[in-house]
Amino acid sequence: MSSIRLFILGSLAERGPLHGHQLRLLAEQEHVHLWTDISVGAVYGAMKRLAAEGLIDVVRVEREGNYPERQVYEVSPTGRQALxxxxxxxxxxxxxxxxxxxLAMTRLDPDRLAELPLMIDARVLALRAMLADAEAIMASALPYLTASERFVMRHKADRIRAEITWHDHLVTVLPEIIADEHARKDH
Known part of the structure; x- marks a missing residue:
């Protein structure tokens, strides 16, 4: 599943013919880099690939002032099927x-088990910082997002919260895990 292909084809289908710069500005305006795996800078390369595959077609070439010529694309019939x-x-x-x-938790270094609680604590702190960042980004972007974009942006924060909950549980069972690892080391 390619998010950037879905973004480009969907945007062209919804908005009509656009050139690469317009698509890049749209991606920035919709803040897709905050709530998807799309890198705004990847739009141009993805458009070239879509054109090479026949999923988008050049409908015209434009030039505004002294700017270079820009190819304006639309979704081809094959591109609509792909979309x-x-x-x-x-x-x-x-x-x-x-x-x-x-995997690392199942392959612990028996000589560093005493360090494990500190490593897990550091991981939980990092997750809490990630959550704070995600919530701050979400708060700043919310006024610019559609209802569905706001909802899916919350998905990231909810996933981080679930990860924190799992790690909090790990902290409670860590003594048992460490005792088990010591017992395995002694055998």
Missing amino acids: SALRLDGLRTIVIKPDPFD
Whole structure:
């Protein structure tokens, strides 16, 4: 699932023909970098790939003043089919990536078990800082977002809160985990 492809095709389908700079400004205006995995700077490269694949077509070339010529694109019929598939895929696909932390917790260094509580405490502090940042960004962006954008932006903060809750539970079972690791080391 490619978020940037969905953004470009969806924007062109919704707003009509646009050039790359207009799409980049739209991405900045909608603050997509705050609530998606889209890098605003990747718009131009993605547009070139979409054009090469026949998903968007050049409808005209414009020049404003002394600025360079800009190609204006629209969604091709094939691009509309791809957009439909991307929308469905985005709504149906669940992405929760494995966290390397989980593997590290199952492969603890027996000689550094005493440091584990401090490492977990530091991790919880980092998560709380991430949550504070996410909430601050959300608060500053809320006036500029649609109702659906506001709702999905809260998704990130809710996921971080869930991670903090899980880590808080980990802190309570950490003595048991450390005791188990010591017992395994002694055998």
